[in-house]
Amino acid sequence: MVGINPFENAQQEIKRAVGHLGLHPAVYEILKQPMKVLTVIIPVEMDDGTIRVFTGYRAQHNGALGPAKGGVRFHPGVTMDEVKALAMWMTFKCAVVGLPYGGGKGGVVCNPRELSPGELERLSRGYVRAIAEIAGPEKDIPAPDVYTNPQIMAWMMDEFSRYRGHNEFGFITGKPLAVGGSAGRNEATARGCAIAIREAAKLQGVSLANAAVAVQGFGNAGGIVARLLHEMGCRIVAVVDSSGGAYNPAGMDPVKLREHKTRTGSVKGYPGSKPVSSAELLTMECDILVPAALENQITASVAGQVKAKIIAEAANGPTTPEGDRVLEQKGVFVIPDILASAGGVTVSYFEWVQNNMGYYWTEQEVNRRLEEIMVRGFHEVAAMRKRGRDVDMRQAAYMVAVQKVAEAMAVRGWLGKAGRAPQVKARPA
Numbered sequence: 243m244v245g246i247n248p249f250e251n252a253q254q255e256i257k258r259a260v261g262h263l264g265l266h267p268a269v270y271e272i273l274k275q276p277m278k279v280l281t282v283i284i285p286v287e288m289d290d291g292t293i294r295v296f297t298g299y300r301a302q303h304n305g306a307l308g309p310a311k312g313g314v315r316f317h318p319g320v321t322m323d324e325v326k327a328l329a330m331w332m333t334f335k336c337a338v339v340g341l342p343y344g345g346g347k348g349g350v351v352c353n354p355r356e357l358s359p360g361e362l363e364r365l366s367r368g369y370v371r372a373i374a375e376i377a378g379p380e381k382d383i384p385a386p387d388v389y390t391n392p393q394i395m396a397w398m399m400d401e402f403s404r405y406r407g408h409n410e411f412g413f414i415t416g417k418p419l420a421v422g423g424s425a426g427r428n429e430a431t432a433r434g435c436a437i438a439i440r441e442a443a444k445l446q447g448v449s450l451a452n453a454a455v456a457v458q459g460f461g462n463a464g465g466i467v468a469r470l471l472h473e474m475g476c477r478i479v480a481v482v483d484s485s486g487g488a489y490n491p492a493g494m495d496p497v498k499l500r501e502h503k504t505r506t507g508s509v510k511g512y513p514g515s516k517p518v519s520s521a522e523l524l525t526m527e528c529d530i531l532v533p534a535a536l537e538n539q540i541t542a543s544v545a546g547q548v549k550a551k552i553i554a555e556a557a558n559g560p561t562t563p564e565g566d567r568v569l570e571q572k573g574v575f576v577i578p579d580i581l582a583s584a585g586g587v588t589v590s591y592f593e594w595v596q597n598n599m600g601y602y603w604t605e606q607e608v609n610r611r612l613e614e615i616m617v618r619g620f621h622e623v624a625a626m627r628k629r630g631r632d633v634d635m636r637q638a639a640y641m642v643a644v645q646k647v648a649e650a651m652a653v654r655g656w657l658g659k660a661g662r663a664p665q666v667k668a669r670p671a
């Protein structure tokens with residue numbers, strides 16, 4: 243959305259968390275920007291023989307807890323500030339659920355729908371060649387995000403393996419199973435979100451049986467979360483994608499919605515449904531709202547009209563800080579993006595671990611470990627919310643995450659003398 247800078251939004255959240263935790267101001271000074279940002283140009287030979295030059299970015303926000311980790315977005319609206327915000331959010335997403343990573347994110351300004359498969363492959367490989375010097379399993383590990391998928395991950399892994407001269411399956415996650423992908427990764431973002439919704443519903447006394455759910459975005463995150471919530475007994479009353487929406491208060495079957503989208507290119511026109519816009523969906527009567535598309539969807543004016551009891555942010559940054567304050571005043575229970583969407587990177591972590599070991603787990607094993615991490619993360623944040631005064635779930639999540647990153651920076655000596663107290667107590671002799 244024009245005029246709202248996601249990077250400035252992300253900075254505000256960190257500033258508040260550092261203040262609430264009473265940490266040294268140096269913590270904010272370090273965390274308020276990415277440690278490294280690379281801008282690249284990618285010349286690609288198009289099918290008609292012309293050369294088109296694309297712009298791409300890779301941002302690494304903070305490496306105190308481990309190598310940078312985060313997806314690559316292919317979208318016409320990608321900007322450097324968006325990539326910087328997304329990298330920043332990744333640092334705290336990884337920290338809140340206890341993964342040994344820092345935050346990273348990449349993006350290429352392009353419309354993949356206008357590219358042929360060959361052009362898309364050459365662009366994906368070109369992007370990897372351009373960022374190769376700052377990436378790798380020990381430095382920065384990309385993954386899928388908006389409009390990138392397992393096939394693109396496979397091309398990228400192959401290109402990086404050529405660059406290094408040997409197979410580097412651990413360079414990137416979200417790969418197809420045939421080349422070191424993990425069972426369960428495709429569903430992981432949605433599964434993690436569904437687990438968080440289940441825990442929130444228990445906490446808030448909302449029954450999932452027949453609960454009305456509206457989902458904005460019907461891709462990897464939104465489409466699968468609709469299916470999983472349907473399996474948990476919820477009624478999927480509305481879904482939208484970038485081309486339109488479908489509404490039916492009696493509920494719709496997400497498997498059939500997916501088939502309809504595969505056949506026609508959109509969820510709109512689903513048999514038995516009425517059209518619905520993205521704006522209408524966000525403010526409609528429902529119990530659970532899942533924004534699973536892009537940033538800055540729930541502004542203050544949208545938030546004022548939201549009727550959902552629970553919002554689970556499967557997307558990164560769907561709510562503006564102003565929107566957030568309105569939701570807080572209204573008592574809407576928000577599961578913030580850094581927690582609600584952490585399932586994907588959690589299973590990406592499992593994928594990287596499996597690649598490093600060369601030993602692969604069953605889907606059951608992956609899902610069991612994901613469940614454990616999401617439940618622990620959710621309740622750690624809920625406990626922080628209870629302990630903190632005047633903090634909502636988003637602030638609580640940031641407080642849990644910022645505390646962990648600040649502690650790592652302190653013991654590494656990045657905060658100098660300021661870091662030695664009170665975060666780090668010397669071990670008794």
Ligand SMILES: NC(=O)C1=CN([C@@H]2O[C@H](COP(=O)(O)OP(=O)(O)OC[C@H]3O[C@@H](n4cnc5c(N)ncnc54)[C@H](O)[C@@H]3O)[C@@H](O)[C@H]2O)C=CC1
Binds near residue numbers: 462520534
């Ligand atoms: N794929 C992953 O593992 C993760 C994704 N996310 C976040 O989830 C969100 C969605 O990502 P994915 O599902 O992976 O992308 P995707 O490319 O699979 O799907 C995106 C969906 O959003 C829809 N969409 C795009 N613009 C829209 C608009 N203006 N209004 C309504 N719908 C719109 C598209 O039509 C598509 O259905 C993003 O914010 C992403 O950063 C977060 C964590 C992990």
Ligand SMILES: O=C(O)CCC(=O)C(=O)O
Binds near residue numbers: 312383384387558588
């Ligand atoms: O799977 C990953 O490594 C990161 C996914 C991602 O980009 C995100 O969580 O926003």
